[in-house]
Amino acid sequence: MLATVASSTSANRLKRRLSEFGITSSVIQTPHILTKDGCGYSLRFDESSRMIVEKTATELGVKIRAFYIENTTDEKRVYEKM
Amino acid sequence: MIYLDNAATTFPKPDCVIDAITDFLKNCGGNPSRGGHYLSALSGEKVFLCREELASLIGVDTPEQIVFTKNTTEALNLAIKGILSRGDEVIISSMEHNSVLRTCVDLEKEGIILKIARADSRGIVNPDEVLSMITNRTKLICMIHISNVTGSVNPVREICSIARKNGVLMLLDAAQSGGVLDIDTSCGDMIAFAGHKALYGPMGTGALYVRKGITLDTLTEGGTGSFSESALMPDSFPERFEAGTLNACGIAGLYEGIKFVKREGVKEKEHELGKFLIEQMSAVRRAKIIGSPSVGVVGLSLSGHDCVDVATRLDREHNIASRAGLHCSPMAHRTLGTITSGLLRFSTGFFNTKEEITATAYALQKVLEN
Numbered sequence: 001m002l003a004t005v006a007s008s009t010s011a012n013r014l015k016r017r018l019s020e021f022g023i024t025s026s027v028i029q030t031p032h033i034l035t036k037d038g039c040g041y042s043l044r045f046d047e048s049s050r051m052i053v054e055k056t057a058t059e060l061g062v063k064i065r066a067f068y069i070e071n072t073t074d075e076k077r078v079y080e081k082m
Numbered sequence: 083m084i085y086l087d088n089a090a091t092t093f094p095k096p097d098c099v100i101d102a103i104t105d106f107l108k109n110c111g112g113n114p115s116r117g118g119h120y121l122s123a124l125s126g127e128k129v130f131l132c133r134e135e136l137a138s139l140i141g142v143d144t145p146e147q148i149v150f151t152k153n154t155t156e157a158l159n160l161a162i163k164g165i166l167s168r169g170d171e172v173i174i175s176s177m178e179h180n181s182v183l184r185t186c187v188d189l190e191k192e193g194i195i196l197k198i199a200r201a202d203s204r205g206i207v208n209p210d211e212v213l214s215m216i217t218n219r220t221k222l223i224c225m226i227h228i229s230n231v232t233g234s235v236n237p238v239r240e241i242c243s244i245a246r247k248n249g250v251l252m253l254l255d256a257a258q259s260g261g262v263l264d265i266d267t268s269c270g271d272m273i274a275f276a277g278h279k280a281l282y283g284p285m286g287t288g289a290l291y292v293r294k295g296i297t298l299d300t301l302t303e304g305g306t307g308s309f310s311e312s313a314l315m316p317d318s319f320p321e322r323f324e325a326g327t328l329n330a331c332g333i334a335g336l337y338e339g340i341k342f343v344k345r346e347g348v349k350e351k352e353h354e355l356g357k358f359l360i361e362q363m364s365a366v367r368r369a370k371i372i373g374s375p376s377v378g379v380v381g382l383s384l385s386g387h388d389c390v391d392v393a394t395r396l397d398r399e400h401n402i403a404s405r406a407g408l409h410c411s412p413m414a415h416r417t418l419g420t421i422t423s424g425l426l427r428f429s430t431g432f433f434n435t436k437e438e439i440t441a442t443a444y445a446l447q448k449v450l451e452n
Contacts, residue, residue: 006308006309006316006318006321007115007306007307007308007316007318007321008114008115008123008126008130008307008308009115009130009133009145009146009318009319009320009321010146010318012126012127012130013130013134013145013146015127016130016134026123027123027126027127028118028123029117029118035311036311037309037310037311037312038308038309038310038311038312039307039308039309039310040308040309041115041118041308061144
C-alpha cells in the first residue's frame with residue numbers, strides 16, 4: 001500500500017517513527033501517474049498497518065495526500081485510491 | 083601543530099566524521115530527494131537522520147523545521163531577509179558579526195530600520211537596553227550568543243523572553259555556541275548554526291531552525307525534487323528553503339559530528355579547556371584579555387606589538403595556529419575599543435590539551451618579549 005506525502009522529508013519522518021513501532025516501510029518516488037503536480041514521495045507499507053500509519057501521520061503533523069492499494073492486472077500495475 | 087583557531091572552524095575532525103564522509107562518497111552518493119533509486123533513498127535517509135539529530139540537540143521534535151544551509155551566514159541571511167519587509171525594525175547588538183551587520187545594513191536600502199543595542203565593555207548586551215528600543219514596528223531581534231571576539235555570553239534567554247512578551251521574533255546566532263552551550267527554543271524562535279564549528283561537521287554545513295508557524299520568504303529558488311510542475315517554490319518545510327542539490331556528503335559527516343558531541347561530553351571538555359585557557363592567558367605579561375570570556379574563546383590586546391605580526395610569529399616559529407585582526411566583527415571591535423589595534427584570538431576545541439595551552443602561553447610570552 002502507498003501513502004503519498006509532500007516530500008522525502010515527510011516520508012522519512014513517518015518511516016522513522018513507524019520503525020519504532022516495529023512497522024517496516026520504505027520511501028519510494030511516487031508513481032508519476034499519481035502525481036498531480038510533478039515529482040513526489042510516498043511511503044510503501046503493508047496494508048494491515050494502514051490505521052497506525054494514519055494515526056502516526058496525524059500525530060507527527062505529516063499530511064497524507066492519499067492512500068492507494070497497489071494491484072497487478074494483466075501484467076500492469078494499477079493503483080486504487082482508498 | 084597546536085591548533086587554537088577552533089572558533090573559525092574546528093580541527094581536526096573526529097574519525098567518525100571522516101569515516102562517514104568517506105563512506106558516503108564510496109557507498110552512498112545518490113542525490114537526496116531526487117528520483118527513487120536506492121542510492122537516492124539512502125542519501126535522503128542520511129540527510130533526514132541529521133535533521134532529526136540536530137532537532138533533538140535543541141529539544142525539538144519537528145525535524146522538518148531544520149533547514150540545511152552552507153554555513154551560519156547563509157542561515158542568518160535566510161532568517162533576516164526572509165522575515166523583514168519595508169518599514170520593519172530590527173534590533174541587533176553591537177557585538178554582531180558581519181554576517182548580521184552587513185545583511186541588515188544592506189536591507190536599509192530596502193526600507194528596513196536598523197537599531198543597534200550597545201554592549202558593555204565585557205561585550206555583553208543589557209536586556210533592558212533591548213527592551214527600551216522595542217517599538218510597535220519592531221519585527222526581529224537578532225543576537226549573537228557567544229561573541230567570536232571575546233568569548234562573552236549574551237543573556238539570550240532573557241532577551242528572547244522580552245522579545246516574546248512584546249510580540250517580536252528572536253533570531254539567535256549560535257555559530258559559536260552550538261555544541262558548547264545548552265540551546266533550546268527558549269533561546270530563539272529561529273536559531274542559526276554552524277555545522278563545522280563545535281558540532282564537528284565539515285565546512286560547507288550549517289542550519290537554521292525555524293519555529294513552526296513562522297513564514298519566511300525564500301532566499302533562493304530552484305529544484306526541490308517535489309511539486310515539480312509548479313513554477314513556485316513549495317510551502318512545505320524544509321524543501322521551500324533548500325533549492326538545489328544539498329551538501330549531502332557534508333551533512334552525513336555532520337550527523338556523526340553531532341552524535342560525537344552528545345556522546346563524548348564535548349561541552350564539558352570545552353568548558354574545562356576554556357577555563358584553563360583564560361587562566362593561562364591571564365598570566366601572560368603585556369597581553370590583556372578583552373571582554374569577559376566564559377568559554378574557550380579569548381581575545382588578547384597586545385601591548386607594543388602588532389597582533390598579526392604576533393600571530394604570524396606564533397605560526398612560523400612555534401607552529402601555533404591563532405587568529406588575529408578584526409575577526410569579521412568590526413562593530414564588536416569598535417564597541418571594545420580595539421578597532422585600531424585588533425586582537426589576537428585563541429580558541430579551543432575538543433582535541434586540544436592543557437599541555438598545548440600551557441605551551442602556547444609560554445610561546446606567546448617569548449614572542450612578546452622579543
